[in-house]
Amino acid sequence: MIKFFLMVNKQGQTRLSKYFEHVEIHKRTSLEADVIKSCLSRTKDECSFVEYKDFKLVYRQYAALFIVIGVDEAENELAVYELVHNFVEVLDKYFSRVVTSQIMFNLDKVHIILDEMILNGRIVETNKSRILAPLLVLDKMSES
């Protein structure tokens, strides 16, 4: 099961956070700080999975941005690792070449995309066009 989905920059600033299990708001900041610390401390030749407390972190770095997913023992790390990339590809398709600032300026839309992909900590959709379909309809209808 996926426990949380984070996008954090190298300075440790959270750019997006989504929790699939309830975590108190003040505990989130310290957890995010911990998480990014353990990811930043790793080198390129070390594996992309980190043990953190009783769960695992799967992280992937895109330039200065880290995408970190917290998963439990039962999850397939490599599959989650690729899920991150699938997510980035979806963003890239939607924003036609995504940059960090777009994520920041469209936080709501990124969340909507994420909601289509992961629900209750389960991967529920990976088909790019189907992930984007509801959002594209919304955009179209809002324009008109």
Added chain:
Amino acid sequence: MSDVVEKTLTALPSLLSLDSQPGTGKLSGTSKLGNLIRNIAELTSKHDEEKLIKKELAAIKEHVSSPNTTLRQMKEIMVRMIYCEMLGYEASFGYIHAIKLAQQGSLLEKRVGYLAVSLFLNESHELLLLLVNTVLKDLQSTNLIEVCMALTVTSQIFPKDMIPAVLPLVEDKLQHSKEIIRRKAVLALYKFYLIAPNQVQHIHDKFRKALCDKDPDVMAASLHIYGQMIKENPEGYKDLTESFVTILKQVVGGKLPVEFNYHSVPAPWLQIQLLRILALLGKDDQSTSELMYDVLDESVRRAEINHNMTYAILFECVKTVYTIYPKSDLLEKAAKCIGKFVLSPKINLKYLGLKALTYVIQQDPNLALQHQMTIIECLDHSDPIVKRETLELLYRITNGQNVTVIVEKMLDFLRQSKDEYTTIDLVGKVAELAEKYPFTDNNEWFIQTMNIVLSVGGDVMQPDIPNNFLRLLAEGFENETEDHQLRLHAVNSYLSLLEKDNVHVPQRFLQVISWVLGEYFFLKAETKPEVVLDKLGRLLDQSFVTSETKGWIIAAITKLSSHTVCPNTVAEVAQKYTTSLDTVLRQHAFELKHLNEDRDLIRRVLPLDASCEDIEVDTSLSFLDGFVADALGRGAAPYKPHHQRQEELSQEKALNYEPYGLSLPVSLSSCSITGRQSPTGLSLSSGLSGNSTEMGPKGGSNSLKLEGVRNVWGKEGYLPQKETTAEGTLQVLPGHEGPGTEESAMENASLQPDLASPTIPEEDQEKQQLASSLFVGLGSHNTLCLMGKSENTSQRFRRKTNKTQESSNASEKFSDSSISSRSTVESLMDNNILENTSSEQETELTTLNQSSNQASEFQDSTTPDGLLNGGEREKQDMSSDPSGQAPSLFTGGDMVILQPSCAAAENEQPPATRPPPSLPTELSQLAHSGVQGLCSNESIAVSACKIYKDDSVVLVVFITNKSTSAIKDIIVRFAPTELKVSESTSHGFPLLEGQNTANCQCSVLMEKPCAQGALVGSIAYQAEPEKSSELQFSLAFALADFIRPLTISTEEYGKLWLAFSNDVKQNLKLLSDAKDPLTATLNALKETLQLHIVDIIGTEGIVACQLLPAIPCLLHCRINTGMLAVWLRSPSPDLPDCLLYQCQKAIQKL
């Protein structure tokens, strides 16, 4: 990273450039949100952040409640709030506005409102209730986008209690024409299943339908539900194995549309999900595993592209292959895969290889040998995560020979590790290994290892580690000398440890040291106890020692002092701590002081090396005999055992301490005061009042003479409340009790809280809460057997043993109409998984699907074979009994028309001349209704008979050829209504000779509870060649036909009661002329409606039944002002209502 991914990465250069195009998006550059984002992006310190966000929150607060704020602005405000919360600053003042936006906004605004709600609120947040109406409205919207949003938020967060409100709407969406709606509806049901499984237990067949959906996404969504259900109960879904295998086969074979591919791998996450489900199903089950060997082989074979995603699938394959019943060539292939992983230069793959090895190593230790060099390399890998996984692997292959090396490696890692969680975990493992192989090297090793464990693990490790260690040390192993050695080593090493100054030793370790020294100091003869005492005494003065540890140290000192005379240290310690502020320490100190004053006593209390000796206890308290004799001599009342007191109390009128105001029918807190004869003067009891006039000794004169006291439930239930209730107002409640009920009430003492809760008049929230908390505590150790069959057939099902003549024709023409469920499902899957099936095909498939499901269910309950056999046996009977008794079923006056329904008797068309068709003996033995004519004309007559089996209702349809010539091609069909006919919905007879009768059987289920339903059907036939005729018929079924007793215990009832959420309450007429109106009424209901009376106590009764196949319904009945107040609960929303209606009708008839 694989090549493909690297290529993809280079295709994303824009992402790699940070903030190259600031301010993109549709936001105007000057908007408040835009400003906030730019400010956030420029933040450099935590301090600035706090300043910025606090300012922002203040601005939002001002703006958010202003009436001039447009919805568009509100949407922006929500995103600003999301930012504030994301950075860790609560914006709870705005939550209500998020709900408002979801309610009032349209499209994107609404979506953002829902999004904000899902981000801000948690499952149990009270504001969530305000969202329910909006969700309900949107679910009914004609705008698909709004339906989508509502379903999304429902599957994210939804208040558990409100599920019944939306469930029907969500269920409806399962039939929606758009796949995205169907998919989201299934996901919402998955959520419901997670938070309230019994709310959706009645729609399991709809899950099956979703699994067979033609859209792969809807099917994939249902896998989440199945994954969960199979995890909880793999046995229940073995029949689906072939379906999952077929789906996987098609996915692997590339049958899905290309858009489901990820980097040319077909639906990889779906494959992984299916592989996991197969692993759960095939575990420890050879026959199920055999079904999946082929597809696993194919999956392994197909995953040949060099991409991370295929490796992820391979990893899952390996796990599944090693989880299910083994097959050698698959294992071989899986082992090869593991080799690929382990030897890969890519660190992620290597890590997974180690993980896979760890998973399979116990089954296949040879693999470890094959890869031993890699393992050793990984052990010294620079990545601590890889190292850690390697240790995990080693831990699994530890044996007596390698334990010292492996433990050494683990301890090395431990010394470097700073992570608390890793420390706790590893320390536990080391301790476990050390305890498992304590004498591998020499016994010093065990002690030394444990010393490191205790000092490194310190105060974070699991508390049972030091406890286990001490127990092992004290109980010893097999060999007395080795035990001795072990303890001596321990004492030696601890003494030398204490030798050093200023060593920081964790508290737990100090406690272990104190205990061992106190217990085994004598083993080291050359060290005088005084020296040890001195060391412990000095330890006591250390500031880092906690008072808990000080307690252990003083205990050790006390033990030591029993075998030495060392007044100084001991007296000092005792003196110092008798004034300690810590109560426990003070007590220890006083004990030490007083024990030291009595040398004899201290030796007896603290014998040497006796920590494992049994302590003798004088359970009869014989030493008190003298004291008791004295007291009796002075005129004290003799002690009466509890049950005797209870009995006496129950014979008395007793006082009830309960406020007048509450007309609580069952007084939870009532207690009674008896005469002063009880040893304590005041005795609290359940006050079970008998109608006996006999008084206990002296009792009658002391207690108030009042009209009987109402019976109260048990004896144990309220005892803890005695202090509070004793102060209450006296209330005497009228009571009545029949002889004999007292005993049952006693037996059911534990029932008390059960019954108390539902009887509460008016919905008094607080009381209900109390009741539910009482329910919860009930019979927690009892396991439910909800689906268990009732053991006793109830009275309605009287058996008739009439010999009936069986028409040989009928038995011969009996056909096994059940369809092999597997083949159907399979063919279904073949069609359905593909995206485009024509609509006709689709409907046909759906029907097939349903019927196949039913067929499989039916096979469980009634075996067609058995029916056939019945027919054959009948023939044998006839040949052995040539006199051939005339059919007596309908001729004698003793005919029992068992009629559970009000409708059964109607529509009766007694055949005037012809004897009615009769049932096969096997069935006639069962409870059944009379044969009822359905339709007839000059040539053909159709009649039917309902058979009430314990687990199903079987309908036997008789077709009689009234003419003298044969009738051809008879087909009986049933139309779908609220009643579901299992097996096939049509039965055919190619030929029926003149004057003959054929029959067919099908089992009938009521899909959705309703008071009454009609089974509609038709019969087509050819009386003359080339001329087919058709007759319509219908047969009424009542709910009562499908009700069976549910035999459960009172505890199970209590548990179930709490679990069900749909309830209905109503007052019914009471059979007031009876002597015991409640019992009489309930018995009457039981007779007519097939209920199971779980218990009757006083004015309350609990009753349970189930709607076939297994939907339970619980009834709680209570006499209330001359009426029978009935409260029904069930997991099905419709059942209570319908059943209540049946009860009403049944009582009216009486």
